[in-house]
Amino acid sequence: MKKEKLISINKINILRIILIILLLCTFFIIFGFSSQNGEQSGGISRKVTEIILKASSNYNKLEEEKKEIILYKTESIIRKVAHFSIYTVDGFLLMGLLSTYKIQDKWRLIMTIGIGILYAMSDEFHQSFSPGRTPKVTDVYIDTLGVIVGALLVIFIRMVYQKIKYCKKIT
Numbered sequence: 001m002k003k004e005k006l007i008s009i010n011k012i013n014i015l016r017i018i019l020i021i022l023l024l025c026t027f028f029i030i031f032g033f034s035s036q037n038g039e040q041s042g043g044i045s046r047k048v049t050e051i052i053l054k055a056s057s058n059y060n061k062l063e064e065e066k067k068e069i070i071l072y073k074t075e076s077i078i079r080k081v082a083h084f085s086i087y088t089v090d091g092f093l094l095m096g097l098l099s100t101y102k103i104q105d106k107w108r109l110i111m112t113i114g115i116g117i118l119y120a121m122s123d124e125f126h127q128s129f130s131p132g133r134t135p136k137v138t139d140v141y142i143d144t145l146g147v148i149v150g151a152l153l154v155i156f157i158r159m160v161y162q163k164i165k166y167c168k169k170i171t
Contacts, residue, residue, distance in 0.1 A: 038132020
């Protein structure tokens with residue numbers, strides 16, 4: 001084999017290892033959050049929501065009763081955004097990893113979504129063993145949407161990169 005081809009293969013292998021490590025880290029983070037009991041999980045969500053809301057001077061001027069209502073409603077949104085966000089990262093990393101293999105784009109996307117759905121379902125199942133937690137189908141939907149957005153981000157970035165590369169060739 002030529003030296004350039006060996007270097008290229010080594011770069012791809014290094015990229016794969018990095019993506020696998022990052023993906024395993026996100027899976028570990030998700031597993032850790034799902035292992036928390038209802039009180040621990042709710043406490044974290046509440047603290048994050050309080051930090052976000054206290055940054056608003058309008059919120060700080062409200063009566064305590066109204067603050068509590070807003071806090072309760074906003075906390076649910078924050079939890080769903082957290083689900084969506086980490087699974088977006090998962091979708092991005094999965095699609096990025098599969099992009100290092102010679103697989104058709106359609107199959108990369110199908111595999112990414114499939115793995116994402118399976119992990120989201122297993123995560124919800126895992127939560128059923130944590131006291132005070134219940135699995136939710138809506139969370140699987142939100143997680144899946146996150147995976148899809150992450151995968152589409154990779155496709156979009158690749159398209160932009162290819163356009164830039166093409167433009168440089170013709171100039």
